Amino acid sequence: MAERILMKGNEAIAEAAIRAGCRHYFGYPITPQTEIAAYMAKKMPKIGGVFLQAESEIASINMVYGAAAAGMRVMTSSSSPGISLKAEGLSYIAGSDVPALVVNVQRGGPGLGGIQPSQSDYFQATKGGGHGDYRMIVLAPASVQEMASLTIKGFDLADKYRMTSMILADGTIGQMMEPITFEDAEITTYEKPWALTGTECKRKHNVVNSLYLKPDELERKNFERYEKYAEIEKNEAMWEDYMMDDAEICVVAFGIASRVAKNAVAMARAEGIKVGLIRPITLWPFPNAAFEAADKAKAFISVELSMGQMIEDVKLATKCQKPVYLCNRTGGMIPSPDEILASIRNAMKGE
């Protein structure tokens, strides 16, 4: 068995990226994700990779765009306000169909907000952020081990579908330390015949661009992209069921909120309440199938570190046929197991 090591969530992302073959990191420091850049700064020069602290978030995402166009496995990382700055680049990357990995270790917002953990960039990650018709694959780790495994998975999905994978973590998972193992992951390398690698006068030159001035051409491009998105929705949704077999109350939570929720579910089970947890691992595509399987559930509770964003997708997934309650804290606060337990008891009473 591979060795157990103790890592911070942010370090696990960086190490996993290197193991996934990423040799190009462009970023700009911001709390609470700076350890990713720090780790890359230490490691990349030793393995022939590139670490570059750009002059801004906008510059760094455009460096990602350039390196991705050249066929490299490339990434950037930031936290909420920094991701807003990268939004233009995310849209250009989507419009050019190049693969990239973007990490958002969320902090409280809006605006400059705070530096404590948050999940209030759910809309930004899953519904847009940048302009135009586009999607990103959004992966939500709930442990340091998953910070690593979903980073490797994220690179793979990005290359496979030629689009951005976003790791949507939060400050606590970024900062906390847990023992993890790096199994020898099988890394798939994808042919990239579209990449700008130099023609050597042997082939027609490639173009990477998001500018389509003829509306019919742009429409066709968007239709094609959405066919790809439909395929992803069909094949790539991931989630974890926890005590769902006989659950009458279903708690829905991702990332750090799901860890607190698990404690609350265990406490409620000890009181004899039939409650379970659905933990979405992909936020886009949202795991609708998990909700179809939860046919015994009478009510759902969305537990979030936001004013209630994922709850809209829970309502859509349940086709608004069952009550969906919200249990939330925001601004950098985390709901306690007791708060969630109270919410579970209320849901049992139909409140």
Place this chain on the structure above:
Amino acid sequence: MEHKRLTLFAGHYGSGKTNIAVNYALYLARMGKKVTIADLDIVNPYFRTKDSERELNEAGIRLISPQYANSNVDLPALPAESYSLVQDKSGYGVMDIGGDDRGAYALGRYAGAIKAENNYRMAFVVNCHRPLTSTVEDTVEIMKEIEAAAGISFTCIVNNSNLGPETTRDTIIESLDFVDRLSKTTGLEVWMHTAEESVARELDGLQVFPMKLQKKIFDLPDTNVTAGLK
């Protein structure tokens, strides 16, 4: 165990400095000493000395921490009263230094006075299960960077090798060879090994400093408990 008036805990980030500093301060207080603990960590915004504020207060320990610690203001400023720890020689002082060389720069401000008094221990906290301090070579590199930034050389090693909640007796036994080699390479004595108190009890014959660790709300439920419920 001999106690210097000032004890400085520095090391790689995530090596466990804060946990050890808090537990060591509590230990000194239990022996009836007058203790002040200073959080000089200007690097890490999460999981700080201030998280143990209530416990420290109850033990009569004075806590000096940056005004903005645990708030939403990410301002790397040190409180002026930190200097009292160096200047007022009537009690014991424990200093929790930020991680790596960047964290250790804050110590440079006090280095001259600390060395002049010459009643201190500068402890290098190390966990060999951390990826950037898993070889002696890498560890010595980080050590030298910290010393250069802090303006003080280390006087001893604290072996805090652990795997978080998965730490067992063997985790610590396995680290002894690494720490021995680190000690020989650097010429520094191993001041103590540390372990969570239930693990420490299983380590007879080793100078182990037992520690209480805080439980957090996002620690996962005990799998034995949940398995029983299913």
